[in-house]
Amino acid sequence: MSRATRIDFNASPRPTLGVEWEVVLVDRRTRDLSSSAAEVMAALELPDDPAGPRVTKELLRNTVEVVTGVCDTVAQAAEQLSTSLGAIRRVTDALGLEVVCAGTHPFGVFDNQLVSDDPRYAELLERTQWWGRQLLIWGVHVHVGVDSVHKVLPILNTLLNHYPHLQALSASSPYWAGTDTGFASNRSQMFQQLPTAGLPFQFGEWGEFEGYVDDMLVTGVIDGLSDVRWDIRPSPKLGTIEVRVCDGTPTLRELRALTALVHCLVVHLDGELEAGRELPTMPPWHVQENKWRSARYGLDAEIIVDAAGRERLVTDDLDDWLTRLEPVAKRLHCEDELRLVPGIPALGASYQRQRAVFEAASAAGSAHPLVDVVDSLVAEMREG
Structure with a gap:
């Protein structure tokens, strides 16, 4: 791509939905990570449909990524994910493996992991060295179709206001290599160490984004657009905004809830633009502080909610937004899924549940x- 090359956004005629769910292979006996993705992929039996759901490899061979096709509803996406996960289980059950998902593995270490055979992955690790070798992290990515390139950056910039809500709800990475980090989401802090990862810049016009990408290409920071690994980013080829905030989600129930929340937020903001209203944004330093607070404190985070610096408990602000989004959820046929969101704080987010299990096991004298x-x-993933 030269400096004169445009980045064409393949606009979506409707707010379609796509989900990528990174799931982790563990040994049934030891519960440690298992670098068995190649064997699992070789034995998988899924319909050969380029436009349909699929399972793909990832950086590490302990991971497979479950990807939907283009969907119209959260229910459709969840059905595809469930079907693909069932196909994976038929293989992993026979191989003595279990399938789990969280932002990190509680005691896994990189030195024991195998890297997938791919020149891009080899180049990433060669360049990023120690930080790249720490990428024992997993997440969920949600794509939502947008019908105009002119809406993409305004929606993206305002989605940053909702970053802490999504991160607090999905936080599932309190442990790192056997240590409690004190964070609800240590994954978010690890991933942002990579070049071009972390929070996006708040560009006002599409041309500014094109200029940024050109500069990154010319200076050798990236080799292609996919190397821009922002937490929220445009996906021009697919015609979507891709929300990559969430830690790996341990259950399909939580995944349905988070996907519905992302879908409703994007469509709500799109509707505000259609109505001629300007979308609210916050200074980058507020956005950055919110990311840190929600990563550190999870559902107990006091977050900044507007450019004036007003603060609220993240769950209180979330409650108001869930009420505001009810009409959007009805139009998108995801009312049931959006109603699952309050259940996450009620039952405890994954980071809270993991710590509760650890404390109970320690009190009971567990050796490990x-x-x-x-x-x-493992049990949560099986129960859904």
Whole structure:
């Protein structure tokens, strides 16, 4: 791509939906990570449909990514994910493996992991060295179709106001290599160390984004648009905004809730633009502080909610937004899924549940309480 090359946004005629769910392979006996993705992929039996759901490899061979096709509703996306996960289980059950998902594995370490055979992955690790070798992290990515390139950056910039809500709800990475980090989402802090990862710049016009990408290409920071690994980013080829905020989600129930929340937020903001209203934004330093607060404190975070610096408990602000989004959820046929969102704070987010298991196992004299945490993640994934 030269400096004169445009980045064409392949606009979506309707607010379609796509989900990418990174799931983790663990040994049934030890509960440690298992670099068995190649064997699982080779044995998988899924319909050969380029436009349909699929399972793909990832950076590490302990991971497979479950990807939907283009969907219209959260229910459709969830059905595809469930079907693909069932196909994976038929293979992993025979291989003595379990499937889990969280932002991090409680006690896994990189030195024991195998990297997928791909020149892009080899180049990433060669460049990023120690930080790249720490990428034992997993997440959920949600794509929502947008019908005009002129809406993409305004929606993206305002979605940053909702970053802490999504991160607090999905936080599932309190442990790192056997240690409690004190964070609800340690994954978010690890991933942002990579070049071009982390929070996006708040560009006002599409041309500014094109200029940024050109500069990154000319200076060798990236080789292609996919190397821009922002937490929220445009996906021009697909005609979507891709929300990559969420930690790996341990259950399909929580995944349905978070997907519905993202879908409703994007469509709500689109509707505000259609009505001629300007979307609210916050200074980058407020956005950055909110990311840190929600990563550190999760559902107990006091977040900044507007450019004036007003603060609220993240769950209080979330409650108001869920009420505001009810009409949007009805139009998108995801009322049931959006109603699952309050259940996450009520039952405890994953980081809270993991710590509760660890404390209970430790109090009961377990020799390996972090293995008990993985046991709980295995059970949650199976129960859904």
